Amino acid sequence: MQTEPSFSRPKSQPLAEETLTKALKRIANAVFITDKAGHIVWVNDAFSRLSGYTEAEVIGSSPTILNSGKQSHMFYSDLWHTILLGKTWRGIVVDRRKDGMLYTADEIITPLVDDEGNITHFIAIQHDITPRSQEHERESFLAYHDVLTGLSNREYFLSKQQQAMYQASRNHQMVGLLFLDLDRFKLINDTLGHTVGDALLVAVAERLRSAVRKDDVVARFGGDEFAILVSEIHDIQVVLTLARKLLEVLSHQFVLGGHTIHTYASIGIAIYPNGSDDPEALLAQADQAMYQAKKDGGNRFQLYAPVASEMH
Known part of the structure; x- marks a missing residue:
């Protein structure tokens, strides 16, 4: 074997x-x-x-x-x-x-x-x-930022807004919400083209960023809509003063691609806790006030005020 x-x-x-x-x-x-x-x-x-x-x-x-x-x-x-x-x-x-x-x-x-x-x-x-x-940092950035302007996006803005409102409730403070829409942007975009329109949005974003406080949040929601979150305040005049400043910095001409552009903004303002205690609802109130400012001629701000039906 x-x-x-x-x-x-x-x-x-x-x-x-x-x-x-x-x-x-x-x-x-x-x-x-x-x-x-x-x-x-x-x-x-x-x-x-x-x-x-x-x-x-x-x-x-x-x-x-x-x-x-x-x-x-x-x-x-x-x-x-x-x-x-x-x-x-x-x-x-x-x-x-x-x-x-x-x-x-x-x-x-x-x-x-x-x-x-x-x-x-x-x-x-x-x-x-x-x-x-x-690559991870880039993916994280894109998840919470607007690709064109580099500003925060809606998702990030709402998360910061919710945190700010919670802190304000605990510390007896106020939160200001400014919703901004450019006047005449569609005309500029249609007349001069999307390349110039995009360049204008980037330039507007830079001016907004330079006008706010270090801890304020500036976001682009899409198109020509922007939002600014102002937290840890005790006086509504802080928000109103900022609104005037934003209108002033945006009133100066932009020179882009050989074109001199004049644009303005309509701004709606909602204040917590004077308005809703729901982040989305407060944002809607600021949006509603912005449309009233635009309806009144633009290049101005409007503080949200509840109509009689909302007060009952």
Whole structure:
């Protein structure tokens, strides 16, 4: 009876330190090793390509040379606490290259120990995920912003409006909502073309952005409709003063594509808690007031006032 042939597996040879070093030197991911005190003692070629620093420039330095300021002190405190306990740390970091550009990396830091189990070094491996991070940021931006003007879109505006109204209710404050529509925009668009019309919308967005406070939210709802959210106020005059300012900045001519354009705006204003406590309904009230301003000739603002039927 024939038996199965037996094969003996050759004994594996331990990996020579020189071979290991060469392998780390050539791998695609950036690798750097520090001593226990955090001084860089070794880097591979990929680290130099990613960071822009040569080996000679970083040996003896701290990894803080890569610090972008995007991570908090607590972030690094937790990182060091983990690795000093002998545990592996993993996280996403935003670091700064030698040329000042930022890059995003998926980083793993592993403690290296001697025969007695004492930590002697730390080895950090960085996988560059900058393209993926940038694409994610772009998708997030497009989800909440108007593509043409870069302003917030309706969805983002309503979420911020709801937050502002909630805070106002708790802190006994007011929220102002301004709904703005350009006068004569359809005529300009039809006469000069959509390219000039789009350029006008971008220019209007810039003027609106420059006229409001830092924390106010400016959004484009589509077409030539814009909305401004003014939160944390105690006096309605703040909103009325802003409305006058917006009319004034938009009254100055625009020079676009060789054309001198004059346009104005009609603005409707609704105030919480004077109006509805529902974000969509408050927005509708501001819209209604805007149409009244346009009906009265445009280039003016109108404060929403409930009709008699709404007061019962």
